[in-house]
Amino acid sequence: MSSKDEFVFSKTALMSTRAGKDILKQALLRERGYKQYSKYKAKYELEFEDFTKRFLLSLHERIISDDYPEETIVKFAKEMGSDEFLLDGQKIKEMKSRLSRPEILSDRVQRILNSNFIKMTFPVFNALFDGASTYFKNDVSLELRNAIIDGHIIAIDLSEPMDRIMDKDEDHDFLDDYRLMNPYILEIAREKISLGGDSVLKAFEDGFKDARIGQIIDYRLKSKPESISDEHMIGCYKKYRAIMGTAGRNMAFNQPPLNEIYYLGMAKASESAGCGNEMQDAINEGTIKIPSWPLYYSLITNDIKKGFELTLKKSEIYLDEARLSLELLPAEFELKPFIEFLFLTVSHYNQYWYHDIVKRDLFKYFEKTLNTVHR
DSSP states (O other): OOOGGGGGGGHHHTTTTTTHHHHHHHHHHHHHHHHHHHHHHHHHHHHHHHHHHHHHHHHHHHHHOOOOOOOHHHHHHHTTTOGGGGOOHHHHHHHHHHTTSSHHHHHHHHHHHHHHHHHHHHHHHHHHHHHHHHHHHHOOOOHHHHHHHHHHHHHHHHHHHHHHOOOOOSSSGHHHHHHHHHHHHHHHHHHHHHOHHHHHHHHHHHHHHHHHHHHHHHHHHOOGGOOOOHHHHHHHHHHHHHHHHHHHHHHHOTTTTHHHHHHHHHHHHHHHHHHHHHHHHHHHHOOOOSSSSHHHHHHHHHHHHHHHHHHHHHHHHHHHHHHHHHHSSSSOTTTTHHHHHHHHHHHHHHHHHHHHHHHOOOGGGGGGHHHHHHO
């Protein structure tokens, strides 16, 4: 499987979950889903470095060629609706000078690409794109294929530095670098995605707008966590639905019926993985993420163990909704086993982190989070 934490998909880890055992069974029997997934995982390992180089070269060119970076950053912050993305003039000059050095920029790019969502998504987009091309009998050039896939990977990657700036929970020494990089990352994504045509670009812009709404809800709840509610969490998760669902839609060139089917599968699978990510973050940070499903359920029940148990159940509900997309796929769609296997990997990912918390009995360490939040 593709993940920045490769140990999560080791044989030992797979043996520790119900879904993991199903993955091992598929591997042992060489079933179609496993073979299709292995093909695209190998493609990821072969091509991800080339993608990174394309991204890095484009980003470097935009940074060094912009004579008015102050205006670029102000425009971006205004579009995002937050002063958190602004830099003062002196810092802009300092950041531009630093990031003009290819080795420095490469380090920052590698940092934001080191994300489970990026690493787990790259092979998926390639598979969905191929599946749609075959179904619609489209003869797509390699250049256009790379542009649409690269553009959406880069757009998803933009969420990494933006989240780190808003959350201030990692990479503290590089947040100003990210503030300078953000506008150019978005420019590159838009330019590449636009090559897919007006319908594809519009789908992206609509999804990007929804993702920003979700991020704003998330940010506001950080300063007022006691107001967290089911409705608020649904709003926060809009960022997962919008970003990943829209990318899925556009892997089908935003053409029916696959655009809606891909959207449903990717949107709900990403929300499911979001639950697992919140459990992993709790382990890494030693505190429950604000806001998150574990926090919401723990506050409601006044029981942290119950909160995480319900989060795992929530992840399964999301994944059950994602599996509805399998029922909607046309009979002749060749990569259905791949998508089934993909959902199995998401299920294992979530189960692994929940079981890790239970096995290590980490619940008592999360008490301090609840003690700081009063309903």
